[in-house]
């Protein structure tokens with residue numbers, strides 16, 4: 214295993230891969246690590262889809278616009294954000310904690326009362342229309358969180374799902390494997406190939422494998438540290 218900081222240093226977006234397959238146990242450990250990523254309210258609004266069959270892989274490559282990482286990698290994986298999975302996942306958290314006898318009253322109230330307040334928008338999205346105004350007005354008088362619009366729910370799901378993405382790529386690197394995240398894809402074709410349900414959206418694809426010689430196309434170019442780290 215590559216230690217954490219070395220994995221961070223050596224993780225790069227690889228655009229050209231060796232043909233060697235990714236062992237199942239490596240993939241499974243990286244996926245299991247990704248599934249432990251933090252998520253907003255622990256709602257885990259994601260799913261990974263491993264494109265294993267030749268047809269799925271060919272469809273994935275096309276959806277990824279025939280990008281070099283997709284065409285050369287031995288494995289393609291899609292990560293899907295599921296903004297509207299909150300109710301089912303909330304129920305599952307309550308079920309697990311209840312079965313274990315570890316459900317705290319505050320936790321039960323949070324999931325039963327507050328979460329629906331954040332995630333529902335009423336018929337015809339009428340509540341969604343008023344939520345930003347309510348948040349703004351109350352915040353004039355006391356600190357108050359932003360009540361989510363429908364777009365806010367999608368944003369939250371993608372924000373959280375990207376943490377699973379980062380964990381997945383770092384875990385692969387820790388295993389000595391490489392990846393390239395890809396946001397350059399055709400969302401309509403991707404949805405069809407992956408058989409996405411209504412409301413599900415691809416967060417990103419990953420090309421996965423071992424880097425080929427010359428597989429890193431660009432030297433790392435980081436912003437000056439004082440542009441991106443500030444102390445107040």
Ligand SMILES: Cc1cc2nc3c(=O)[nH]c(=O)nc-3n(C[C@H](O)[C@H](O)[C@H](O)COP(=O)(O)O)c2cc1C
Pocket residue numbers: 224225226227228280282393394395396397398417433
């Ligand atoms: C959300 C996201 C989408 C990306 N989409 C693509 C892509 O479609 N094709 C590609 O070759 N690289 C893609 N990249 C890789 C970035 O170009 C790369 O992370 C960035 O240049 C920094 O390089 P590094 O990852 O090697 O450190 C994407 C990265 C992220 C995080």
